[in-house]
Amino acid sequence: MRIALQALVLWLAFTLSAFAVPVRIKDLADFDGVRGNDLVGYGLVVGLDGSGDGMRNAPFTEEMLAGLLERLGVNVTDDALRSKNVAAVIVTAALPPFARSGSRIGVNVSAIGDAKSLLGGTLVMTPLKAADGNIYAVAQGSIIAGGVAAQGDAARVVEGVPTTGTIPAGARVEREVEFDFASVDNIRIALRNADFTTATRVEDAINRDFDRQLAVTLDSGTVVVNFRNLGEVNPARVVGRIENLMIEPEDRAKVVIDHKSGTIVVGERVRISRVAVSQGNLTLRVAEAPLVAQPNPFSEGETVTVPRTDVELRQEPGIGFAEVAGETNLSDLVEGLNALGVRPRDMIDILKSIHSAGALHADLIVE
Template identity: 85%
Template structure:
């Protein structure tokens, strides 16, 4: 079975010797965020790998509209091109993006096009959730795959129906946000924790020698600029985001059942518990016997089924007692010494958690 060959990877995340982390890597600043953009456009210049216009009428309609706007009127019967594909274009407008700046875009087919290799995106407006156009995309597509086909076979490497255009869109409209008028800002912790929020508050107040920060809850720290007098908010945030703190973490065990990977935190503890585990293997084999009549005799060939079944119980680890307040590293070290296999170790950890002896959040993917 595949899981027998799967390597077990155990990673201990040490919290005792925590490494200081910048506040900017732990929080998001309220209001300082990107905006998602989306558009619908055409890719031209494909080498016969575009949409079949009869199977994708939206591509045909859009191509006819594009040619009409360019002063060319083409009847439906004259459209037989396979070098055009309809696509969805997505991008993220970064915070404080100004008119004329460039952003990256992603391009994905929505019809039956086989590849975007060598294609060029025609001018495509990109809209935000409010319906306004904030950017316009155009340029050559860099696709991430290869597609080769013949009369009776086709080989696809990667995903050639999607690609990117680096700096392929130009910002045409700015998001109105005057950061200089901000009088307070909230810091949203990406991993909510009361201890981490308290440490962020203490670090900010210590840096400015004034109580300008207050932890409102486990995921939010409010910073009041008015307590500093007349200041530039951008300079204050620049000082805050580079402060170093030691983030707190929850005891957690993450199990990837398919890959046989276990990631564990150093803070995980196990109460006193006894563990017993064994394996039962059932093997059934077929060895049919063919019976034939003698030459020139009346009769027919008959296949006689012959089956053999064998049940083997492999020796388990018996009852192994785990002492109280055992660290996870000690438990894994002991299980490895007993020759416990990856799948078995995952099952043991799940059973210990079900028994209430594993003091950690168990996440099974």
């Protein structure tokens, strides 16, 4: 069953590669300056049903709760703080490019103390800062927890991760990132997977669509587009036109092996040189079966344990030598090994050995 599933995965991989379709540039690359910014903040979640931080085990929660109450005009002492309905959390968010003041973004909330669950809690006003130390957003709202936890006197059941949660549209942008996109003279297109062939195809597609020398390839991962060659134009409209151009991306030959599931995924361009393969399994089994000997009734003897070990060494039949002709693709090799009854784990070992011999012409990625 596993071999059949593996063969199906390989067939799908080669089928999708053989009928590759053009892809939009916006799905292959990022535009310089058009990027988000990470935000982080430290806040409090209140309203928990006894599943919050223990004040003595999380002193930072106690200090922050006391500071919050003091700012609200309530004077308390440390001994008066015994609530278990409060939890300290780290709040993270991503500020989208060109986000304007007043717009809302989603946030993620994660407990940092010994809280058991954030289910049903409410995040109190939390400033979110960027790497420059400035506050760009403020988060507040009810948390949607990522799991459920139930506890009794002698057992506890946890489903998912109840100590994390999200607040959709839970933060309001208070500060904008200054970037005048309309005044730029050129923009760089950064390919997510650097490749010279793909970069040149992006350059050719842009120049062909605008019917002039507008784009230039700098390296395998960067293409520069010069807006000045178009005269007085709106850069945003030009980028909107460029990102929807279609090209056929190029990729390196790769073989990805997942040891945990025994899955093998290959690329279309994987090739194998002429090589001979032989494989077999050696199994060693050791079993302990101690024998207990007791003395006769009413005798002065002692009960003793006599060790007894069964050792079995078994050589399972292998596939012998099988020759793989030159310029064979990986699909043909796996099909032949499947016909010989090679198990998925053994197939992975064979592919690694072929790669070590220099006959597998691809990047071997083992996860």
